[in-house]
Amino acid sequence: DQQVKQNSPSLSVQEGRISILNCDYTNSMFDYFLWYKKYPAEGPTFLISISSIKDKNEDGRFTVFLNKSAKHLSLHIVPSQPGDSAVYFCAAKGNSGGSNYKLTFGKGTLLTVNP
Amino acid sequence: KAGVTQTPRYLIKTRGQQVTLSCSPISGHRSVSWYQQTPGQGLQFLFEYFSETQRNKGNFPGRFSGRQFSNSRSEMNVSTLELGDSALYLCASSLDSGPGATPLHFGNGTRLTVT
Numbered sequence: 001d002q003q004v005k006q007n008s009p010s011l012s013v014q015e016g017r018i019s020i021l022n023c024d025y026t027n028s029m030f031d032y033f034l035w036y037k038k039y040p041a042e043g044p045t046f047l048i049s050i051s052s053i054k055d056k057n058e059d060g061r062f063t064v065f066l067n068k069s070a071k072h073l074s075l076h077i078v079p080s081q082p083g084d085s086a087v088y089f090c091a092a093k094g095n096s097g098g099s100n101y102k103l104t105f106g107k108g109t110l111l112t113v114n115p
Numbered sequence: 116k117a118g119v120t121q122t123p124r125y126l127i128k129t130r131g132q133q134v135t136l137s138c139s140p141i142s143g144h145r146s147v148s149w150y151q152q153t154p155g156q157g158l159q160f161l162f163e164y165f166s167e168t169q170r171n172k173g174n175f176p177g178r179f180s181g182r183q184f185s186n187s188r189s190e191m192n193v194s195t196l197e198l199g200d201s202a203l204y205l206c207a208s209s210l211d212s213g214p215g216a217t218p219l220h221f222g223n224g225t226r227l228t229v230t
Contacts, residue, residue, distance in 0.1 A: 006157075034218060043119070043205055043221030044158070089158065102171040103148070103219060107157035 003027045004092050006106035014114055019077040021109050023090030026071065030094035034103070035064060035075045038087045047088075048075070080113045087111070117142065119222035121206050127228045133194040136225045140187050140208030146170075147189040148219060149181060152203040161204075164189055165211075193227075201229045 005024045013019045023033075031052040036044035050057040050064045050073070057064050063076045077084055090106040120139040128134050140147050148171075149161040160173035164183035181191040187208070193200055203226050207219035 036221075041223065043207070043223045045221070046218035049218065091158075102160050102163060102173070104160065105150075105158040107155065 002107075003030075004090055004104050004106040006088075006090055006109050008109050009107070010110040010112070012112045012114060013080050015082055016079045019075075019080045019084065019111055019113065021075040021077075021088050021090075021111065023073050023075075023106055024071055025073075025092050027092070027094065027104075028071070030092040030104075032093050033064070033066060033073050034091045034093075035062075036089040036091060036105075037084075038089060038108070044089055052094075077111075080111075082113045082115050085111055085113045119206055119208050119220055121204075121222035121225050123225060124223065125226045125228075127230060128196050129230055130196055130198060132196050133192065134196060134227060135190055135192045136204055136206075136227075138189045138191075138206030138208075138222060140189070140206075141220055144208035144210055144220070145187055146209045146211055147183055147187065148207045148209075149189070149191050150205045150207065151175075152205060152224070153201075158205065161191065196229045198229050201227060203227075 003026050034049040035047040038044040048059050048062045048064050050066050066073045087108040087110050089108045091103045093103045122137045146165045148163040150158040152158050162181050163171040167183045178194045183189045203224045205224045207221045209217045209219050
């Protein structure tokens with residue numbers, strides 16, 4: 001039962017353009033959402049988060065949008081840079097019964113930014 | 116401030132053996148979580164410890180166990196290793212546990228190969 005889904009295993013964009021990474025969730029008890037970036041041979045690093053009481057959060061080139069009614073969030077990277085090439089994980093947490101507040105991850109999307 | 120440290124970085128074991136992985140969290144962090152990453156499966160939650168108590172547990176068999184010491188350092192143990200246990204094991208620490216978007220800070224992982 002996958003509660004956080006990233007349906008695109010990979011995405012390729014040109015340097016300078018916008019990258020849009022999507023994430024869907026099924027558990028309505030999730031109330032915080034986070035994005036992580038992972039380079040090969042390194043652990044994931046935290047990028048940006050959003051609370052369910054907001055619909056947008058911005059930090060520099062990174063913006064996360066949340067659509068609660070659709071149970072959908074997206075990460076926008078503008079402009080995209082070659083150094084952004086990495087696997088991006090969407091994660092969610094909330095009071096979900098037996099596993100309160102554990103962070104649940106999607107399977108990740110490999111972003112490739114071409115020079 | 117030193118990051119999350121995991122030892123060893125690489126490990127090769129034989130089926131049926133057991134293994135212990137170690138994690139030192141960021142100083143002051145009391146919550147330690149463990150995740151398993153395999154190709155195509157994203158990050159699967161194993162367990163979380165907070166102040167030496169297991170707070171959450173994922174859907175892994177009893178062969179997977181962990182503990183946390185009074186200095187917040189944590190170990191996870193896998194007994195009777197199977198080929199399918201080959202994975203990257205990631206440890207993450209955070210200041211606290213529970214609600215809120217307190218981000219997890221990950222180590223670089225231990226790559227376990229079972230032959």
